[in-house]
Amino acid sequence: MRWIDKRYHTLNYELKSTFGCKVFKLSIDGGFTCPNRDGKVGSSGCIFCSESGSGEFASNRNLDIHSQLEQQVDLLMEKWPSGKYIAYFQNFTNTYSDVTDLEKKYESAISHPGVIGLAIATRPDCIPDDVLSLLDSLNKKTYLWVELGLQTMHEDTAKVIRRGYDIEVFEKTFSKLKKLGIRTVVHLILGLPGEYRAKILQSVRYVSSLNPYGVKLHLMHVLKNTDLESYYTESPFHMLSKDEYIGLVCDSLEILNPDITVHRVTGDGSKDLLIAPLWSLDKRSVLNGIDIELKRRDSFQGKFFPE
Numbered sequence: 001m002r003w004i005d006k007r008y009h010t011l012n013y014e015l016k017s018t019f020g021c022k023v024f025k026l027s028i029d030g031g032f033t034c035p036n037r038d039g040k041v042g043s044s045g046c047i048f049c050s051e052s053g054s055g056e057f058a059s060n061r062n063l064d065i066h067s068q069l070e071q072q073v074d075l076l077m078e079k080w081p082s083g084k085y086i087a088y089f090q091n092f093t094n095t096y097s098d099v100t101d102l103e104k105k106y107e108s109a110i111s112h113p114g115v116i117g118l119a120i121a122t123r124p125d126c127i128p129d130d131v132l133s134l135l136d137s138l139n140k141k142t143y144l145w146v147e148l149g150l151q152t153m154h155e156d157t158a159k160v161i162r163r164g165y166d167i168e169v170f171e172k173t174f175s176k177l178k179k180l181g182i183r184t185v186v187h188l189i190l191g192l193p194g195e196y197r198a199k200i201l202q203s204v205r206y207v208s209s210l211n212p213y214g215v216k217l218h219l220m221h222v223l224k225n226t227d228l229e230s231y232y233t234e235s236p237f238h239m240l241s242k243d244e245y246i247g248l249v250c251d252s253l254e255i256l257n258p259d260i261t262v263h264r265v266t267g268d269g270s271k272d273l274l275i276a277p278l279w280s281l282d283k284r285s286v287l288n289g290i291d292i293e294l295k296r297r298d299s300f301q302g303k304f305f306p307e
Ligand code: SF4
Pocket: 034, 035, 036, 037, 044, 045, 046, 049, 050, 053, 054, 091, 092, 093, 123, 149
């Protein structure tokens, strides 16, 4: 098997082959908000977005960047003294500030000893030209990737989830990043309201055809205190069962370009906030289920790529 540890191209494999050691992602809260929440694009946010800006496991935003990193490094140091780190600006929109503030925060992260790269999660409608130039210069001095929350290629679903930008906006930004050689990770959510297998796999095929550096496959979660919670209560939509989800992830991996790094194949709903599907709390069993199903199919990422 091409990737040694799994039947798909994991981030773990990618980082280990690039850096020759175990690399950890450290989640940082950069203290940002989001244009889809503060009124610039929308004021209620994406329908599934939680209070913490879809970053339930990010660090404490009251601490400066250096201290947030330090706290996490201290915990890892004992077990992994020679590990390296990617500083991950995870929740809210991490390019949503003026370029001077952004530069200060990003530089503070990459100047931390042991940090060998930077991951920045954002929206494609939130990378103006001056921020793009900043990303370009960061990309020349560190291992950078930018994450874009596409979630679906389908405009009707994008409206239901209040994503707040059109697919053209995504395509324009994606191609600008690609032209500059900036690694891009595209997020997709499997099981959005009204989306079944055919629609989901269309989005996967679409992303695969763009050949980004990476992809994140999330499971649709309903979290407490989100608008999705009320939506789900008022008009319950089909929630994927564990077997359906595992089957869909395997179908997705099979049509995905094998060069694309798979950063995630499960969701990560916080135990205290998760309403459905509750089976997703047992993440290990989902991951094992994917491995078992790929083996059962004698399959792997890209088996049917190109179709
Ligand atoms: S773009 Fe991200 S932070 Fe903003 S509302 Fe949507 S999920 Fe929340």
